[in-house]
Amino acid sequence: MSRFKNEVSRLEAHVKSLRVVLGILFVLAGAMGLGWWSAPRDLTVHVPPDLRSGSTxxxxxxxxxxxxxxGFYIFQQLNRWPTNGEEDYxxxxxxxxxxxxxxxxTLLQAEFEQRRLGGELRKRTRGVYEIPERGYGDDPGFRVKTLGRDAWIVNLDLTxxxxxxxxxxxxxxxxxxxxxxxxxxxPERNPxxxxxxxxxxKPQRIAPATPTRSIATDLETDVDAEGEQP
Structure with missing residues (x-):
């Protein structure tokens, strides 16, 4: 009889130890969930120059x-109308x-009102994206022209x-x-x-890229003020 009592006691002790382990795991899971929830969603990373090579x-x-x-990111977001241009724009x-x-x-707001009254936004969807082989890396000097310390011209070739x-x-x-x-x-709203x-x-139409055509000289005609400006 004592053998059965010992077996029952052993099983009860085992169940109790499992409950303790389960409780510890629950606490750990809750702590990890809390840490995940409180983790920052955005991080600012500063990349200093490599001073070993003398870069400043x-x-x-x-x-x-x-x-x-x-320029590309903000312009693309400005011209992304996923459902209805009248509301999205x-x-x-x-x-x-x-x-x-x-x-x-002020200029874009006036342009929005003009297009809205002309019926060019209602139920319209829109998106712009880079033309292949016409990004920054294909001609950096042409894509960004420095006007001074505080001003630049960014040439975007987009579809x-x-x-x-x-x-x-x-x-x-x-x-x-x-x-x-x-x-x-x-900096809080614009980092x-x-x-x-x-x-x-003025935005201008461009011809499709060809192996012999320079991307800096392939303009065709001025863009229609009503048709192609964002």
Missing amino acids: RKWWEIPPETVYTF ARNLQQLRAYLTPKCQ ADEYFGSEKVKRALVRYPLHVVRMDVD FGLALNCYSG
Whole structure:
């Protein structure tokens, strides 16, 4: 009889130890979940120059590749209308205010009202993307032109697609000469410290790339003010 009692006691002790282990695992899982939830969603990473090779950089100098990345990213987000241009474009103008100069904000708002009244936004979807082999790495000197310490021209060669429902109503290959300026006034909302000042010139149609054609001299005709400007 005592053998059975000992076996029962052993099993009860084993069950109790399993409950303790389960409780510890539950506490650990809760702690890891809390740490995951409280982890920062965005991290600012500073990449200093490699001083072993004698490289130095002025603190106020912004690399041209950063300027190009900023111009392309903000312009692409501004022209992304996933469901309805009448609502999406207005929302983009509001959400990206910190990345636009006051002058550009006013011009784009007026352009939005003009297109809305003309029926060019309702139920329209739109997206722009780089034309293959026409990105920054293909001709850095042409893609970003430095006007001074605080101003640049960014030449974007993009494909602009627009749809009305499921029907494609526009596809255009366009060169957008963006005017980018330094505007480090609100790091909380604009960590780039840059802003779009709209265009330095009129957007223009471009021809498809060919092996013998220079990307700097392949402009065809000025872009229709009504048809291809964002």
